[in-house]
Amino acid sequence: xxxxxxxxxxxxxxxxxxxxxxxxxxxxxxxxxxxxxxxxxxxxxxxxxxxxxxxxxxxxxxxxxxxxxxxxxxxxxxxxxxxxxxxxxxxxxxxxxxxxxxxxxxxxxxxxxxxxxxxxxxxxxxxxxxxxxxxxxxxxxxxxxxxxxxxxxxxxxxxxxxxxxxxxxxxxxxxxxxxxxxxxxxxxxxxxxxxxxxxxxxxxxxxxxxxxxxxxxxxxxxxxxxxxxxxxxxxxxxxxxxxxxxxxxxxxxxxxxxxxxxxxxxxxxxxxxxxxxxxxxxxxxxxxxxxxxxxxxxxxxxxxxxxxxxxxxxxxxxxxxxxxxxxxxxxxxxxxxxxxxxxxxxxxxxxxxxxxxxxxxxxxxxxxxxxxxxxxxxxxxxxxxxxxxxxxxxxxxxxxxxxxxxxxxxxxxxxxxxxxxxxxxxxxxxxxxxxxxxxxxxxxxxxxxxxxxxxxxxxxxxxxxxxxxxxxxxxxxxxxxxxxxxxxxxxxxxxxxxxxxxxxxxxxxxxxxxxx
Numbered sequence: 001x002x003x004x005x006x007x008x009x010x011x012x013x014x015x016x017x018x019x020x021x022x023x024x025x026x027x028x029x030x031x032x033x034x035x036x037x038x039x040x041x042x043x044x045x046x047x048x049x050x051x052x053x054x055x056x057x058x059x060x061x062x063x064x065x066x067x068x069x070x071x072x073x074x075x076x077x078x079x080x081x082x083x084x085x086x087x088x089x090x091x092x093x094x095x096x097x098x099x100x101x102x103x104x105x106x107x108x109x110x111x112x113x114x115x116x117x118x119x120x121x122x123x124x125x126x127x128x129x130x131x132x133x134x135x136x137x138x139x140x141x142x143x144x145x146x147x148x149x150x151x152x153x154x155x156x157x158x159x160x161x162x163x164x165x166x167x168x169x170x171x172x173x174x175x176x177x178x179x180x181x182x183x184x185x186x187x188x189x190x191x192x193x194x195x196x197x198x199x200x201x202x203x204x205x206x207x208x209x210x211x212x213x214x215x216x217x218x219x220x221x222x223x224x225x226x227x228x229x230x231x232x233x234x235x236x237x238x239x240x241x242x243x244x245x246x247x248x249x250x251x252x253x254x255x256x257x258x259x260x261x262x263x264x265x266x267x268x269x270x271x272x273x274x275x276x277x278x279x280x281x282x283x284x285x286x287x288x289x290x291x292x293x294x295x296x297x298x299x300x301x302x303x304x305x306x307x308x309x310x311x312x313x314x315x316x317x318x319x320x321x322x323x324x325x326x327x328x329x330x331x332x333x334x335x336x337x338x339x340x341x342x343x344x345x346x347x348x349x350x351x352x353x354x355x356x357x358x359x360x361x362x363x364x365x366x367x368x369x370x371x372x373x374x375x376x377x378x379x380x381x382x383x384x385x386x387x388x389x390x391x392x393x394x395x396x397x398x399x400x401x402x403x404x405x406x407x408x409x410x411x412x413x414x415x416x417x418x419x420x421x422x423x424x425x426x427x428x429x430x431x432x433x434x435x436x437x438x439x440x441x442x443x444x445x446x447x448x449x450x451x452x453x454x455x456x457x458x459x460x461x462x463x464x465x466x467x468x469x470x471x472x473x474x475x476x477x478x479x480x481x482x483x484x485x486x487x488x489x490x491x492x493x494x495x496x497x498x499x500x501x502x503x504x505x506x507x508x509x510x511x512x513x514x515x516x
Contacts, residue, residue: 059277061320064490086119092113124269213229343383356388357385359396387415425516
């Protein structure tokens with residue numbers, strides 16, 4: 001008689017992966033967990049943060065698009081811009097560059113004279129538009145205004161320049177200026193007629209590698225579908241974008257007031273894009289690790305080893321430039337919980353206002369378990385300041401309990417950076433009173449805290465924080481942080497390099513490294 005062989009699938013279930021542990025004496029004391037492939041996880045006594053080996057990822061960021069519509073008032077220079085940084089003038093005096101709400105003004109009071117102001121360092125490829133008008137027509141000779149790019153000085157720039165003739169004819173020319181002089185790379189081409197004072201014209205320019213393009217059109221008309229000029233030029237590298245006003249020799253229209261209504265950067269590329277690549281994932285334990293290795297912890301580490309759901313770094317990247325909008329229908333019937341964030345609404349002087357917490361990004365009031373509550377208003381929607389950003393990642397997304405102004409017990413995450421430093425959750429990895437602490441024990445996911453505000457230089461008050469994301473392509477210690485100048489969460493270098501080593505603002509003002 002034949003025997004019936006019955007296969008029992010239970011005999012073929014893989015046994016749990018074998019894990020070994022080793023203690024690394026502190027401070028801080030670590031427990032390293034390894035499998036057959038090597039180091040798998042690192043736990044820190046007193047902290048909930050666990051760094052895990054996982055799939056390799058690359059984190060990067062491009063320039064943030066912006067539009068400056070000049071909703072501020074200045075009397076000497078155009079001041080801070082929503083694009084990040086402050087407009088920088090060349091030629092004339094600061095008083096020649098003023099802002100009244102809705103208009104950036106440039107006064108040219110002499111013939112054969114130019115005025116130039118520029119913004120945002122180190123853009124290579126770009127797509128930008130300038131909208132402008134004049135307070136009087138050209139008489140005696142032409143008047144012109146240009147959108148400049150690849151600007152490094154008043155004698156090194158590309159210009160897409162609109163020239164208004166005394167006949168009212170409007171012509172577009174593409175130029176390259178170097179120390180050797182100005183070269184026309186796109187000849188004067190008529191794009192309109194009948195210019196009268198107050199007419200608004202738009203100039204759009206693109207740069208893609210060595211290809212330069214520009215076109216222009218009168219406000220109210222449809223933007224042309226083709227380029228007036230499209231040329232190849234290799235003369236200049238990366239630089240700033242700017243505005244140049246010029247009154248030709250013989251002009252009798254002076255003084256002329258050029259009015260810039262808007263300058264918009266649709267897209268821009270860093271010449272050396274900040275990039276971080278590694279295989280570290282950052283997870284959060286339910287409670288701080290007490291130093292005891294248990295079967296439950298082993299099971300958790302095995303589960304995380306194959307987990308690809310968002311970790312701390314993925315959540316942090318969900319708010320940088322270009323991040324996709326994510327809506328959560330569970331939060332008040334469809335609330336935005338992720339997507340490119342701003343730092344805060346504009347103040348009257350063009351700077352960004354501080355004060356947006358994580359729930360204000362969502363546009364929702366919030367009550368905390370300890371009874372503290374905070375209302376919100378529409379102006380704060382989709383904004384987060386530096387601590388609001390860290391609280392969004394580690395508090396809202398990863399479950400570290402939050403408070404606002406009390407109950408700082410080393411477990412809860414306070415609202416203010418000055419309280420997170422000395423009294424936040426987890427442990428202090430490194431600290432120094434008046435100098436940067438060593439980075440030797442820094443791990444991905446740690447929270448660096450800074451005394452970065454020059455106004456607080458003598459007080460030693462912690463005023464900025466972020467999340468360490470790893471070593472970049474140049475070997476620098478790069479971190480994510482929400483800042484006023486880039487207008488939101490960034491790993492980039494606008495308004496100060498986002499690195500913890502070297503001689504930059506944040507490297508020299510680092511004071512505490514905390515591990516949640």
